[in-house]
Amino acid sequence: MLEWILGCYSLYLVIKLYASFMEIGCVQKAKSFEPIILSPSNYLKAAAYKIASQKMAIVSSLYDFFIFFGWIAFGLAYLAEYRFVENEVLHSVLFVMMFIAVNYFLTLPFDLYQTFNLDKKFGFSTISLKTYVMDQCKAVLMFLLFGGAFFAIMSLIILHFEYWWLYGFLFSFGVILFINMIYPSVIVPLFNKLTPLEDETLKCSIEALLTKAGLKSSGVFSLDASKRDNRLNAYFGGLGSSKRVVLFDTLIAKLEKHELLAVLGHELGHFKHNDIVKNIASSALMLFMMFVLFGNLPDSLFDALHVNASPHMVIVLFLMLSPLISFVMMPLFGMLSRYNEYRADEYGSECESKEALCSALVKLADENRSFPFSHPLTIALYFTHPPLTQRLEKLGMHFSKEAM
Structure with missing residues (x-):
């Protein structure tokens, strides 16, 4: 069993490395194309950023x-x-926390390089060292409090239930739903300042869109x-009555x-289109499959280790191997997600116009320096x-065959 796991992880590594090398080759070739979507300077910057990111990923x-x-x-x-x-329960919590702490410090240099070197170099990251340290301290404190409670309850479930994987799944999924519900109103304000939108005209137009769609939000x-960052974004956060529209100040300034x-x-x-419900159901399915798998690990695996x-060893193996399971399932979920994005584009263009959505997508890509080409x-996989070129073509924007 252990040899099989190492073989699967090795194959996982080979596929990721191969995909990164193919992506670098694709971008290197596309750099010579006539720039599309992005301005000529940002086109080259986006290519350089993607190549640098892929090298770091390798x-x-x-x-x-x-x-x-x-x-x-x-x-x-x-x-x-x-x-x-x-x-036993407290020991399990401390064991898992120690495992996570070791991994945190081992991988911290990559996060620091990404934030303070790569993203700074290409004009994305604006975060100060003080803000970064404060963010890390808040995240660690939250993890110690809530992560510790989560691992304690999971340990109790594993210790006291024969079919612990079923109850563990139900508990974990409930926690995920709860976090999604409180995220915009409780977690986000710990890291960012949220203020009611001041532009009353824009606010009224947004509320009219929400009413038309039948969505009630809390603001x-x-x-x-x-x-922290110059990139543009917006999202609907929360579940149920906690739903709210959140616009990045960078987005408001540029669009x-x-x-x-x-x-x-x-x-x-x-x-x-109920994509949120579909995504929740997909996540639940993936999580359930993981719990079924890790709830039936053979004793021979633990003997080999x-x-x-x-309980703590089961949880640690779950943390170690779940990225591998997610990687295997991601292509299917990614394909479904891409289909949903096309349908969402259709609705977005109906709310305003195809021209407005095309213009917005082009600005988002240019400001975020999102390179328009990627290897199949x-x-x-990811x-x-x-791809933005395909989304824009669906909306009526055409590109020359040479560019494609």
């Missing part, structure tokens, strides 16, 4: 593999030798995203009113949105 993937191999070869057995406390807010309404119309398209089949394998 190094990061190799690094993650060595960390994974280290845990499998000796790390888990070494950590299992320590008995932190006699209470329209502007988020001070520019203190015209009709463009902004077209973007929000696209998001409302997801609501009208020289550890006991304890990258699209199949893309939840269709």
Whole structure:
């Protein structure tokens, strides 16, 4: 079983590396094309950023593999030798927290490089070191409080129920729904300042769109995203009565009113087509399959790792191997998501016009320096949105065959 897992993880690594090399080659070739969608200067910057990001992904993937191999070869057995406390549940929480803390510090250099080197170099990141440290401290504190409680309850479920994987799934999915519900009103304000939208004309137009779509929200807010990043975005956050419209201040500053309404119309398209419910159902299916798998791990795997089949070891293996399971299932979910994006584009163009949505998508791509070309394998493996050229063509914008 252990050899099979290492073989699958090795194949996972090879596919990721191959996809990154293919993406670099695709972008290198496309750099010589006549710029489309983006301005000539941003076209070259976007290509350079994507190449740099892929090179970093290659190094990061190799690094993650060595960390994974280290845990499998000796790390888990070494950590299992320590008995932190006699209470089994508390010991499980401390064990999992120690595992996560080691991984956090091992991967922190990559996050620092991404934030303060790569994203700064290309004009995305605006975050100060003080804000970054404060964000990390808040995130760690929240994780210690709520993550600790989550792992404690999961440990109790594993200890006391024969079919713990079923109850564990129900509990975990309930937590996910709860987090989504409180995210815009409780979690976001801990990191960003949310203020009611001041532009009354824009606010009235947005509320008219919401009414037309049959969506009730708890308000329209502007988020001070520019203190961390210059990229543009907007989203509908929350579930039930907690739903609210959140616009990045960078988006408000860069888009015209009709463009902004077209973007929000696209998001409302997801609501009208029940894509949110579909995404929740898809996530539930993926999570359920993971719990079925990890709830029936053979004892031979734990013997091969020289550890006991304890609650904390099951949770750690879940954390280690779930990215592999997600990677296998992502192409299917990505394909469904891309189909939903086309339908949302249709609704967004009906809310304003195809021209308005095209204009907004072009500005978003240019400001975010999103390179318009990607290798088909990258699209199949990772893309939840269709390539921008294809979205724009569906909306009536045409490109020369040479550019495509």
